[in-house]
Amino acid sequence: MAPVKVFGPVMSTNVARVVVCLEEVGAEYEMVDIDFKVMEHKSPEHLARNPFGQIPAFQDGDLLLFESRAISKYVLRKYKTEEVDLLREGDLAEAAMVDVWTEVDAQTYNPAISPIVYECLINPMMRGIPTNDKVVAESLEKLTKVLEVYEARLAKSKYLAGDFFSFADLNHFPYTFYFMGTPHAALFDSFPHVKAWWETIMARPAVQRMAAKMVPNKA
């Protein structure tokens, strides 16, 4: 069987979300480059994969998918084993807690942390735009409040959805990984349970392999 294909650069946080899931389940996959300079993301071939012309897109035989969380869940369901079951859909309450904290990442954590990553890394390093300190300060204030809730949660359970590692935790990887490369990484030191949780995630072999792909010169 041909390996599944992921379209887009692995350095993109949304592409990385999909690829870290593939690494966790140990699936064979192929990365396919999309050349933004020649507008390949707006080509008929890519629009057939994703009608909004964005990345990532995904192919498994005849099945074409887009939206990183949807692709990730497909991957986690398809390659689920007794040992690697990151959605827990066999248990109503566990699946619900995975969904709750996956939504918290999407609706609350990401909107607080992502502007800091854009302002401190992506804008100055890749776009030649200076850091907007006001945006960073406001986002750090938001993120601090979010981390207070996470600290209380992670004082009660080892992982976000319960005492099991899940997709909810894994969703936090791409942005938090880049955040740790900004001058504000020490914010996590004030939240010992969050910090320990993050270190547990980073210690996973699949996550280590991803880190080496996302920042190749640091590997």
Place this chain on the structure above:
Amino acid sequence: MAPVKVFGPVMSTNVARVVVCLEEVGAEYEMVDIDFKVMEHKSPEHLARNPFGQIPAFQDGDLLLFESRAISKYVLRKYKTEEVDLLREGDLAEAAMVDVWTEVDAQTYNPAISPIVYECLINPMMRGIPTNDKVVAESLEKLTKVLEVYEARLAKSKYLAGDFFSFADLNHFPYTFYFMGTPHAALFDSFPHVKAWWETIMARPAVQRMAAKMVPNKA
């Protein structure tokens, strides 16, 4: 068995998302008011339900949940029958398409349509804030582009995820319902397949019951 409880006003779009799912599956439920005027959403009782102090929250026996999409999926799984299976998790490809278009609603459709609802209805009618016409114009332009993609999609399949009604369609109900009460409702007339899809959703008995709850004086 005690009915499940939903905390928050049914007029809120995120509360309505949960309640329309309960109506679709025919579950017994109880609505519990949260008094924002006395800051009940920040009370210890409510923070135990939702540590971010937001609505909706949900209770089923000992299980406390928050985040409207997570609660909705719990409801759709728990009360799933042969006839009412809005997540299609028994079929890998169908479940993936439900997830794709549920994410499109969250990430692309809602950010385009919700500012129009806020500016044209919620701000002037409930907050005494005049409509910002620039925000409305920009959002209408965004929404038009989104609806172009939806039109192409719905020309190929009756519903967003395929030829079956699903959670992906239902997610579009709360904001689209309110949008149809703004002066810009006629935008949908330019998209015949989208318009027919919306009319099919509105014709569902569960959706009709919801509409009467959300705009009581129109029922």
